[in-house]
Amino acid sequence: xxxxxxxxxxxxxxxxxxxxxxxxxxxxxxxxxxxxxxxxxxxxxxxxxxxxxxxxxxxxxxxxxxxxxxxxxxxxxxxxxxxxxxxxxxxxxxxxxxxxxxxxxxxxxxxxxxxxxxxxxxxxxxxxxxxxxxxxxxxxxxxxxxxxxxxxxxxxxxxxxxxxxxxxxxxxxxxxxxxxxxxxxxxxxxxxxxxxxxxxxxxxxxxxxxxxxxxxxxxxxxxxxxxxxxxxxxxxxxxxxxxxxxxxxxxxxxxxxxxxxxxxxxxxxxxxxxxxxxxxxxxxxxxxxxxxxxxxxxxxxxxxxxxxxxxxxxxxxxxxxxxxxxxxxxxxxxxxxxxxxxxxxxxxxxxxxxxxxxxxxxxxxxxxxxxxxxxxxxxxxxxxx
Amino acid sequence: xxxxxxxxxxxxxxxxxxxxxxxxxxxxxxxxxxxxxxxxxxxxxxxxxxxxxxxxxxxxxxxxxxxxxxxxxxxxxxxxxxxxxxxxxxxxxxxxxxxxxxxxxxxxxxxxxxxxxxxxxxxxxxxxxxxxxxxxxxxxxxxxxxxxxxxxxxxxxxxxxxxxxxxxxxxxxxxxxxxxxxxxxxxxxxxxxxxxxxxxxxxxxxxxxxxxxxxxxxxxxxxxxxxxxxxxxxxxxxxxxxxxxxxxxxxxxxxxxxxxxxxxxxxxxxxxxxxxxxxxxxxxxxxxxxxxxxxxxxxxxxxxxxxxxxxxxxxxxxxxxxxxxxxxxxxxxxxxxxxxxxxxxxxxxxxxxxxxxxxxxxxxxxxxxxxxxxxxxxxxxxxxxxxxxxxxxxxxxxxx
Numbered sequence: 001x002x003x004x005x006x007x008x009x010x011x012x013x014x015x016x017x018x019x020x021x022x023x024x025x026x027x028x029x030x031x032x033x034x035x036x037x038x039x040x041x042x043x044x045x046x047x048x049x050x051x052x053x054x055x056x057x058x059x060x061x062x063x064x065x066x067x068x069x070x071x072x073x074x075x076x077x078x079x080x081x082x083x084x085x086x087x088x089x090x091x092x093x094x095x096x097x098x099x100x101x102x103x104x105x106x107x108x109x110x111x112x113x114x115x116x117x118x119x120x121x122x123x124x125x126x127x128x129x130x131x132x133x134x135x136x137x138x139x140x141x142x143x144x145x146x147x148x149x150x151x152x153x154x155x156x157x158x159x160x161x162x163x164x165x166x167x168x169x170x171x172x173x174x175x176x177x178x179x180x181x182x183x184x185x186x187x188x189x190x191x192x193x194x195x196x197x198x199x200x201x202x203x204x205x206x207x208x209x210x211x212x213x214x215x216x217x218x219x220x221x222x223x224x225x226x227x228x229x230x231x232x233x234x235x236x237x238x239x240x241x242x243x244x245x246x247x248x249x250x251x252x253x254x255x256x257x258x259x260x261x262x263x264x265x266x267x268x269x270x271x272x273x274x275x276x277x278x279x280x281x282x283x284x285x286x287x288x289x290x291x292x293x294x295x296x297x298x299x300x301x302x303x304x305x306x307x308x309x310x311x312x313x314x315x316x317x318x319x320x321x322x323x324x325x326x327x328x329x330x331x332x333x334x335x336x337x338x339x340x341x342x343x344x345x346x347x348x349x350x351x352x353x354x355x356x357x358x359x360x361x362x363x364x365x366x367x368x369x370x371x372x373x374x375x376x377x378x379x380x381x382x383x384x385x
Numbered sequence: 386x387x388x389x390x391x392x393x394x395x396x397x398x399x400x401x402x403x404x405x406x407x408x409x410x411x412x413x414x415x416x417x418x419x420x421x422x423x424x425x426x427x428x429x430x431x432x433x434x435x436x437x438x439x440x441x442x443x444x445x446x447x448x449x450x451x452x453x454x455x456x457x458x459x460x461x462x463x464x465x466x467x468x469x470x471x472x473x474x475x476x477x478x479x480x481x482x483x484x485x486x487x488x489x490x491x492x493x494x495x496x497x498x499x500x501x502x503x504x505x506x507x508x509x510x511x512x513x514x515x516x517x518x519x520x521x522x523x524x525x526x527x528x529x530x531x532x533x534x535x536x537x538x539x540x541x542x543x544x545x546x547x548x549x550x551x552x553x554x555x556x557x558x559x560x561x562x563x564x565x566x567x568x569x570x571x572x573x574x575x576x577x578x579x580x581x582x583x584x585x586x587x588x589x590x591x592x593x594x595x596x597x598x599x600x601x602x603x604x605x606x607x608x609x610x611x612x613x614x615x616x617x618x619x620x621x622x623x624x625x626x627x628x629x630x631x632x633x634x635x636x637x638x639x640x641x642x643x644x645x646x647x648x649x650x651x652x653x654x655x656x657x658x659x660x661x662x663x664x665x666x667x668x669x670x671x672x673x674x675x676x677x678x679x680x681x682x683x684x685x686x687x688x689x690x691x692x693x694x695x696x697x698x699x700x701x702x703x704x705x706x707x708x709x710x711x712x713x714x715x716x717x718x719x720x721x722x723x724x725x726x727x728x729x730x731x732x733x734x735x736x737x738x739x740x741x742x743x744x745x746x747x748x749x750x751x752x753x754x755x756x757x758x759x760x761x762x763x764x765x766x767x768x769x770x771x772x773x774x775x776x777x778x779x780x781x782x783x784x785x
Contacts (some may be wrong), residue, residue, distance in 0.1 A: 003431070005423075006597060007423070007427055007432075010424035010426070010432070011422060011423060011427075011632065014422050015689045016419075019419055022414070023411065026405075026414065027405070027406075027411055029405065030405040031399075032399070032402040034402070035718070036706070036709060036710075036721070037399070037709065037713045039399070069461075070634070071459030071631045071632060072631070072632075073620075073622065073630050073632070077619045077620060092389045101621070101631060103621030103622065106623075106630070107620045110616075110620050121390060200632075202422075207418060208422075208633065208634045208637070209603045209636075210603060224468070224619075225465060225468040225498070226497035226501045227464040227467070227494030227497050237463075237465060238462060238594070238602055239602070239639075240462075240602045240604075241602060241604070243634075243637075307428065310428055311428075313429075314428075314429040314430050319431045319432075320429070321427060321428040369729070
């Protein structure tokens with residue numbers, strides 16, 4: 001059976017160039033970057049090369065503004081808790097949105113339990129925040145705003161540039177979880193004006209177990225962990241050299257092909273949206289039609305459970321998802337879709353296809369061919385319809 | 386052994402800093418990266434296949450350690466495991482007390498975390514170590530208080546290879562009944578080098594690192610005897626039973642599985658071979674090079690008292706760092722101590738705590754073996770030291 005992978009927002013295949021780099025840093029250049037000898041030096045150089053490659057992709061002023069972490073979750077936790085602890089004397093109020101990734105939401109919950117106050121700004125029916133609603137939420141004791149750049153479920157892009165400009169007026173720091181955006185769309189930290197930004201290797205054809213946090217120079221940050229002198233003491237632990245070098249290579253690859261990747265995915269995305277909308281009755285596109293990641297298709301198919309559709313698709317060799325992978329094990333409806341005002345019933349019927357650089361037009365056409373029959377069969381069986 | 390360019394064959398003897406992943410591990414990691422890249426949380430068959438890697442590795446590892454798989458959590462490394470456990474215990478037990486006992490020879494990730502907790506109002510007591518780097522359970526008993534909530538003692542020291550009396554400590558703590566504090570051990574240098582069997586004694590928390598036993602960097606292991614008792618360090622999607630959120634590093638974890646597999650078949654023979662190399666190296670150096678001292682467990686220490694892969698040796702008057710660089714010119718790579726603090730300190734904290742004379746501490750190097758280290762590698766090191774040490778001593782005398 002031919003397999004079609006359309007779950008790139010959960011994770012991406014590792015690009016062969018990335019796998020080759022990871023392999024090299026395990027087989028021959030396996031040193032500890034803290035060692036004083038040759039092996040250490042080679043490892044250190046690999047870290048600094050990768051740091052430059054990441055900095056280059058996101059337009060950071062200096063590679064020294066990037067810290068390597070174990071992934072997007074750690075970057076989010078470090079950014080939010082790190083700033084909260086470092087600025088707790090100036091205030092204990094944090095603003096975020098209702099549709100953030102769990103890493104942001106639960107880090108905020110943990111802070112709330114410690115006496116911080118969290119305001120979750122709502123979104124409109126297309127999953128977009130109003131920058132003025134963020135302004136209204138700012139108080140004298142607000143220390144941080146954390147809003148994602150692109151939503152992982154519906155792909156809606158947020159007006160981070162406007163939010164950051166507003167935050168600046170009030171001297172509030174801005175963090176953005178850009179895990180889903182970097183490698184998909186052009187992201188420039190200077191243009192965005194953010195102070196901190198989370199990245200993940202495995203969402204951009206890099207390996208799992210590695211991520212980065214952009215920290216603008218002079219941003220106060222308290223480490224989550226203590227240990228050796230690694231990563232300017234802000235993130236101790238022997239550096240995952242192979243993974244970091246792999247992430248650097250993934251950034252280089254993204255830089256090289258971003259424009260064409262973007263264009264290519266947009267064409268596939270719109271073909272898939274158009275195909276589904278025209279072939280299946282009672283289907284809604286979730287998220288924003290224009291302010292949207294070029295690889296995201298999220299639809300609600302009224303009358304059936306998203307999970308049932310996924311299983312049927314899986315039997316046809318098509319891998320998709322019903323929301324973010326991190327919560328796909330739970331049977332609760334997506335917090336993101338509910339925040340957008342969808343009813344439970346419509347939210348439960350959502351399916352997400354996220355495209356990648358390896359998908360072909362015939363993959364899209366096969367989904368358009370298979371899905372209507374699956375929907376028809378499930379609707380016939382469903383007590384909901 | 387490998388060759389770099391046209392220079393001498395490379396002899397890498399800094400395996401306590403990091404070890405080259407085993408060939409079986411590299412093959413498994415590469416295969417997983419290329420073919421099993423799905424997110425283990427995904428519901429489709431592809432995701433389930435990735436999840437099976439996690440499950441089978443967790444089961445293998447549990448069997449290897451003599452415990453149950455639901456007590457094992459994958460992290461990004463031992464620093465994260467140490468931080469999660471130490472900070473977690475401090476947060477969860479602070480109503481019972483704020484007294485913590487550790488040793489002065491722990492890894493920086495334990496010592497620095499204790500210092501951080503000290504700023505938050507916790508009181509830290511350090512057990513003394515003897516001249517071999519060993520703590521004594523009587524000292525622990527003397528320091529125990531009603532408000533002691535945490536004891537953290539490493540299983541094997543990373544600079545001199547001393548094995549700590551973990552079993553005896555655990556048994557003494559058992560006698561405390563309900564007043565028993567949380568007992569954590571950093572077993573990073575122990576796994577794969579000495580038997581680690583959690584079925585015989587009660588250890589509440591244990592930290593391991595993949596890249597010290599033939600698995601890749603960027604993946605570690607946290608064992609918790611009562612997982613629900615501690616808050617996590619990282620919040621998010623609730624992976625690892627909520628104890629460690631974040632998409633699992635599937636390929637790294639698969640690498641752990643391959644390393645454990647290899648150890649199950651080869652550990653005993655590999656450790657005996659390393660032990661013999663250690664003894665041979667120590668005894669040869671002491672007999673052939675004047676004024677040379679093995680630090681910590683002696684060259685002929687019985688196998689059950691020393692980790693087989695570490696020999697720490699001093700050549701007084703030659704600063705350790707100079708000797709390290711000089712050996713590197715012959716493509717032999719050793720270190721002065723722990724890589725994690727090698728930039729920050731001039732003399733080793735571990736050797737100072739052992740009461741070594743400053744001259745011995747300053748002139749020490751650490752030689753650490755891997756499963757691949759051969760007698761030929763050790764002979765090359767001995768030859769290099771035989772010619773380098775007298776030469777450097779003449780030069781340092783000249784400079785003085």
